[in-house]
Amino acid sequence: MIVLRTVLACLFLELVSGSRMFKKMKKISKPTWDQFTNRQIVESSIIECSGACARMKDTCNAVHFEASNNTCSFAQLSLLEEPPEEKALSVFMKAQAFKSLEQKESFLLIGQGVDLVQSYPCNFTLPVDFYYTTGGIAVLNGKVYIYNHKTNKCYHRSMVLSGPWDEIPDCVTPARSAPDLTTVGPYIMMTGGYNGGLLDNIERFDGTTWTTLSKKLSQRTADHCAVEISYTEMIVLGGNQRWAMVEKYDVDGNMVETLPNLKIGRRYIGCGIFQGEIYAAGGGGHSSVEVYNFESRTWRMISSFKSAVQFPNLHVYKGNLIMFGISNTIEIFNGETWETASESLGKNFTNGLSVKVPCH
Structure with a gap:
């Protein structure tokens, strides 16, 4: 019984x-x-x-x-x-x-420049004295991890417990701007970047140690984007010199599969997953958005943003796909077009990165 x-x-x-x-x-x-x-x-x-x-x-x-x-x-x-x-x-x-x-989702946003760290819509403890240039941000095992290229420091704190941000100097070797940080299963994966030249490195962080993998990207790149699609795999899209390339990699750095190219080559690209499809958006001089369907293995164009945007940040918020990245505005996809939200950010958010965090 x-x-x-x-x-x-x-x-x-x-x-x-x-x-x-x-x-x-x-x-x-x-x-x-x-x-x-x-x-x-x-x-x-x-x-x-x-x-x-x-x-x-x-x-x-x-x-x-x-x-x-x-x-x-x-x-x-x-x-x-x-x-x-x-x-x-x-x-x-x-x-x-x-x-x-569900109604208390929030975001930590770090714009490029001085004093451009903010949270939306509710408060989250922010790093102090923060001058940020393109690095990366990701969440792993209930902690937020930030890599700041300006100082080559890493910062982390619990999303659950209150307390200060811990700081680790010279955490990445070599230091690099414009890599991508993406959580994949039990790791944060760092790919590419720029350090006097484009990099094809793949680094893996397990919550304690960064490890440089022996495997590399098929093409040196920076200003690209990646999304987690399973506990062991991610898809890397676009970027400098890669433009329209789309590839699947596993957490050991193996290139698993080449996928159909983007319709438009994109540097400074943004990407995300919504309702089981990949959205690739924006980039230098672009306002366009395209969507990849896994079943048909095809890309299709959808409605564009209100204007061109570099590094658009795509998130699911209250069941909708939203975008940060044009000044202090927020755009919401209604299934057909992008609409400007009635609310706005407290500070400008340009060439930045963001991650979902709980309200505190």
Whole structure:
């Protein structure tokens, strides 16, 4: 009977425990969940686990049940993520808390220049005395990592715990401008860049150490873009000297596959994934946007931005695709055209980088 109840509970996307509704979701990675976990007990099923969470009130809004050892893990989540399927943990969360967190997504934005660090729409602890030139920014295991080419320093802090930014000097060798930093599974991958000449290096960061891989990009480049498509693979698009090239690489630096070229060669390109497709946008002198469909293996053009933009930053926000990168404006894709949002950033954001963080 207990086994049957467990199976039935896991078949539904939502379950009721006491007077609270729980929603099954996969918008948290295991490393981040482990940081939030505040208690573990043994129970016979997810129903008992959710009941215990409901009784904990302000110290639990989400629960994970490990059927192999009947362990309930409880957490009070304050953020949601968008991990790939292989990286996501199945969790039941109080529906009201889930809805609230969906409305509390925020971004850390670092523009090129002096005093151009900001968060939107709500507060997040910012690095201080920050003069930034094109480096990179990524999230790994619940921490934000920033590489600043101006100083060749790396900065990091927890997205979960409050506290200052830690600083590591001379963290990347050689120092380089305009590389790409992309989280892929358990690593941050740094590709290309410029150091007196274009680079074809691939570096991999595991949360502790940067390792230069023996494998290299097929073409030296900078001002390019990459997106994670699985726990072990990323797609690298465009850039200086690569222009329209699109290639798939794994976390060991192997070039797995060459994909169809972009319709337009792009340097200073922006990219992102929305509804299972890759969006490639902007670049020097370009306002155009194109979309890659994995099933048809083709690119198609869609509506352009309001004006040309270098390094457009594409994110999913409240279920919509948005773009930062033109002055202090925000553009939202409505499925047909790009519209200027009624809200705007507090500072100009040009030639910058951004990453999603929780509201604090």
